[in-house]
Amino acid sequence: MLRDIQSAALDLVEQQGLDATTIGDIAARVGVSERTVFRYYASKEHALMPGQQGLIDALVGHESAHTSAAGILEDLLAVVRELFSHEVEQRDFRRISRLLVHEPEMVRVVARQERSMVEALSRELVRRDALGALQGLVVAEVVTATWRIAWQSFAQEEFDGKDSDPLALFDETVRELAGLFPGA
Template identity: 50%
Template sequence: MGKREDHKAATRRDIQLATLDLLETAGIETTTVARIAERAGISERTFFRYYDSKESAAVPGQSELLDALLSRELQPSLSPAEILRELIDACREQFAYEVEQVEFKRISRLLLHEPRLLQAVSRQEIHLVNVLSGALAERGLLPRMQAQIVAELITCTWRIAWQCFALEETAGRASNPAELFEQAVSSLAEVTAPAAFSA
């Protein structure tokens, strides 16, 4: 990473930390973009170069996941199952990156207590599915319906792993998000096995 990319990553992280700090202490209603910008030591204009809302600053995972999925090299000769597997691998890599960031526990706790954050995540998921399925279809990798199914499966697997982590944490049980992601992937493989669809 060059100096410019390092600076961007640091600014992005400063904004997210400031957002999480304010959400934890003041709640979502009282937290404003102006307060986040002030706490992060930036202007509101700079805030909007990185995030489109306070909710997306608090929960940036889907936009980063979408970038990782869209940048994955996929050959037109791949079968739908191979495309799904490639995208699961991209998802796995992004998931591992997120787990390295210590803030995922804070985000999970906030999601349980802030319904507006859950709504923002749901909107981000819909956007992810629409953009990813559109890209897969437009690149001629999959027919429109298969592209939609693959995008939904990716998003669902991601969401379920994080939801299971939040539930385990709430119950006071230690858990490993990466292991939960692998369990979600294994469950997906079992559920979508060809035998499940035979008449």
């Protein structure tokens, strides 16, 4: 059922655009009620990109053995890389990436989801006394930016017709980030 709803949402948004697609359209395509769609997804945007909540849950649930901000960041980036790898294996990764380039509203949807990720992760890092408020916020923002940059780079390369390796782009993003602060 979940997969059918997501597939219908993607099909409809690709055909009609995000603004023109409604929960009613998605429900009709799957052959269920709107209420059934809402039972699984809070919005049509959530149906398009349900993996974001899984990413947030994985990051918030991860407890690093490190005590330094750098060590915690390294651990969290490893979690993100693993999840990014899993996302890449899903057949809808490329479809969603194309939508991010073609549908400006999708960028706003992603920005709201990213804001939720930063807030949840930084709050959890502080709650655990792993990091102070400022450090927790910086780590959460860097983790989120890394995810976003890797995904946007992949989406742009797909749009440009390039044959790209999403994990290589993720690794390059992490290397570029590390290169910004040599010796830090």
